[in-house]
Amino acid sequence: MSQVQVYSLFSEFDIQLFKAGKHFRLYEKLGSHPMEVNGVKGTYFAVWAPSAKQVSVIGDFNYWIEGEHLLNVRWDESGIWEGFIPEVGHGSVYKYRIHSNNNDQKTEKADPFAKRCEHPPNTASVVWNLNKKWKDSAWMKKRKKHNALDAPYSVYEVHLGSWKKKTEENRSLSYLELAEDLVKYVKEMKFTHIEFMPIMEYPYDPSWGYQLTGYFAPTSRFGYPEEFMELVDVFHQNNIGVILDWVPSHFPEDAHGLGNFDGTHLYEHPDRKKGYHPDWKSLIFNYGRNEVRAFLISNALFWLDYYHVDGLRVDAVASMLYLDYSRDEGEWDPNQFGGNEYLEAIDFIKELNEEVYKNYPDVQTIAEESTSYSMVSKPTSIGGLGFGMKWMMGWMHDTLTYFSKDPVYRKHHQNDISFSLNYAFTENFMLPLSHDEVVYGKKSMLDKMPGDEWQKFANLRSLYGFMFTHPGTKLLFQGGEFGQYQEWNFQESLDWHLLEYKPHQGIQKWVTALNELYRKTEALYKNQFSHESFEWLSLDDHENSVLVYKRKYEESEIIVTCNFTPTPHDHYFIGSNQGGTLTEQLSSDDKKFWGTGNFSNEVTEFKKEEFQGKKFSTSIVLAPLACQIFELK
Missing domain, CATH: 2.60.40.10 (Immunoglobulins)
Structure with missing residues (x-):
């Protein structure tokens, strides 16, 4: 040799x-x-x-x-x-x-x-020489339109190992098999984007990919790097954007990984108060070290460059922002100004976003950030962190808490379901119903819902209707779209056999219909991060647990009613400051979604009769435990 x-x-x-x-x-x-x-x-x-x-x-x-x-x-x-x-x-x-x-x-x-x-x-x-002839030039030329903040942005979150398995072979689908099955499914469901939980190489399956050792390599579990490229390529050829979960917040201590790389704390911070994460028992990057920052930003750009991805969902941002994150007194040291902000990490995050958008202005970075840290999704030029969007964890928590209550008690918690609109436009929010909400005893989305079988499905349909008509972009984890009964288990396939049954078919059809409505209705996505797109028509009907609101953009207007109890209303009055005709577009109580089908509305007009301080009014039929969406002309 x-x-x-x-x-x-x-x-x-x-x-x-x-x-x-x-x-x-x-x-x-x-x-x-x-x-x-x-x-x-x-x-x-x-x-x-x-x-x-x-x-x-x-x-x-x-x-x-x-x-x-x-x-x-x-x-x-x-x-x-x-x-x-x-x-x-x-x-x-x-x-x-x-x-x-x-x-x-x-x-x-x-x-x-x-x-x-x-x-x-x-x-x-x-040693690998990446070699791929891309066929997604049409997508790449126009993706700025699809990835824009004023475009419909509905994300299907997937864990590749457990979405679907070859049961007879007891294995997950390969990248190339997913390029057939998963792409077809996401397209049929009419999601605009897919998000992969981390696909960078990781040693430990129960980490779900969040403990990375191969930052520049897609995991070999499902095939070769070029085969993952092919999966991205096929999504693009079908006009579906691809988002990757990215983890710059921590990395595992595995002997072959980045920790103690050259016999010293090369990538991790040498001070355990800054360099070790007690929750995840993993190491934290030294964000103040120039070469480490260059490593991480290079890694972000690599996936945008070599793999044509359309966005990065940045994991655990809150853990990077605060020196005292998940630490007790005495386990952290204040910064030079006496505060708890991790200044070097904040500088890194800003530089990361600046470089991403400078080089790839047609993608998005999305922060999983669970605190009230301000201006996460505002430009760095005005003091923000520079992300394109931020997960709306407050909406997720309040909404799931509200829906878990028996409808008889919801009248005492009306503020929980309407509170999100107090701050909905302070950031560019994405509404997440992610994998984190269906594990560790939290129950599946369907099983969180109270009541008998019919009520569980009606509640879930109503929840999704509220989500898709609430301002902000959307994210739904695999299985939620057809009412998976069991909690998510990363070792097992989703229960696809449930789609033999009409209630689950109904949920799936409802999510597809919502995606379709979201895509074609400008009122739901234009100005989706601006207060100009939203107007309350009724938020304080505590007794009936009903919300009524308008979404609007120029000539496009819809009115949404959410009845969060099983009690229907034959003549429910709503007021408006303008006249017009209401035509029911969608109802979660429609028979094709496994609703009753007994409470649909004829076309109705607003009359010049004052109601609750509004100049015009009309009455409609409210279906039980239903979200109903009307076009206003």
């Missing part, structure tokens, strides 16, 4: 950017790169390990023997070790054997920039 040859992909300018934390395409330089040098085929390797005194590439090409292929350290104090190894190519399996200056420690690490990883439980990296 030939020895390592001196070679570099780095210019002096690259190194200056790297040291300054401003090199955001590091995946083009660090890692393994199959290539030809002076007519010889091989692979260039580069790894950042500033505390190493020796770095070997070990792999299936040298019997995993340390010292056979020693990398050369750069002279510029960048801490980068590099070199070209002839005859090593695409598909070769390898790790870095790092001999540290720190107490003579030796670590054996997967490549932080590997574009493919071995199938778990194996932990090595694989």
Whole structure:
């Protein structure tokens, strides 16, 4: 075997950017790169390990023997070790054997920039030359329209391992199988986007992918990197956007991962008060270290660049913003101003969003942020964090709490269901009914609902109607769209057999109808983050547990009624400050959705008769436990 040859992909300018934390395409330089040098085929390797005194590439090409292929350290104090190894190519399996200056420690690490990883439980990296001919040019040219803040944005959240399984083979679907089954399903359901729970390589299945070790590699569980590219490509060819869950907040302590990388705290903060997450028993990135910031921002841009993804949902943002997150007194130290904000992490988040939108103005970043931190989805130029959207956790919590109550008690909690409109326009909110709400004893969406079987399904349909007509974008986790009865179990397939039964078919048809209405009704998505799109017509009918509101945009107007009790009303009066004709567009009580079908409305006109301070009024039929949507002309 030939020895390592001196070679570099780095210019002096690259190194200056790297040291300054401003090199955001590091995946083009660090890692393994199959290539030809002076007519010889091989692979260039580069790894950042500033505390190493020796770095070997070990792999299936040298019997995993340390010292056979020693990398050369750069002279510029960048801490980068590099070199070209002839005859090593695409598909070769390898790790870095790092001999540290720190107490003579030796670590054996997967490549932080590997574009493919071995199938778990194996932990090595694989030399990989990504090669894909994309067919999504039509989508890429027009996706700015589909990903815009004033476009319909309805997201189906999926855990790839458990969405559907080949039961006879006891395995999950592959990327290519998903490119057939999942794409077809999402298109039929009329969702505009899909969101994958983390697909970057992770060692431990019960982490659901939130403990990453291969930041630049889609998990090998379901196929090759190009096959995941194909899945994204097919979604795009069907006009469906793709969002990835992304985890820059913490990473696991697995021996082959980023922790203690070169025998020192290289990627994680050395102070355990900042560098260790007690909830997840994982390490926290050192956001104040330039090279670490460059690693993370490069990673975000990599998925937008190589994989054409349309957005990043950033996990656990709250845990990054606060030094005292999930810590008791004495377990954290205040910042330089005496506060609890993690200033370096906040700076990182702002820079991340600035770089994403500067390079890819036609995508979105979405924050999973559960506190009242202000201006999360406002531009950094006016002091915001720069995200495109923020999950509306308050709406989710209040709404699910309200719907879990027996309808007889809901009149005492009217404020819980209407309160979200007090702050709905302070951020660009996404309404999430995510995987977190259907695990650990929280029950499935259907099983959260009170009452007998009919009431459970009616309540769930009513909840979804309220969600889809409430201001903000939408997210629904797999199984919720057809009334999965069991809690989500990452080891098992969804219970697709339930769709043999009409109640579950009804839920599925209702979600499809809501998606369709949302897509075609400008009043529901234009100005969806502005108070101008919403008007209360009745929010204080506590006794009947009814809400009535208007969604509007220019000539497009709808009126929504939500009756949250099983009591129908034959002549329910509603007022309006303008006249017009009401035509019922959708009712969750329609027979095709497994409702009663007994309480539909004829076309009705607002008459110039004052009601509750409004100049015009009319009466309509309110169905039991139903959301009804009317077009106003």
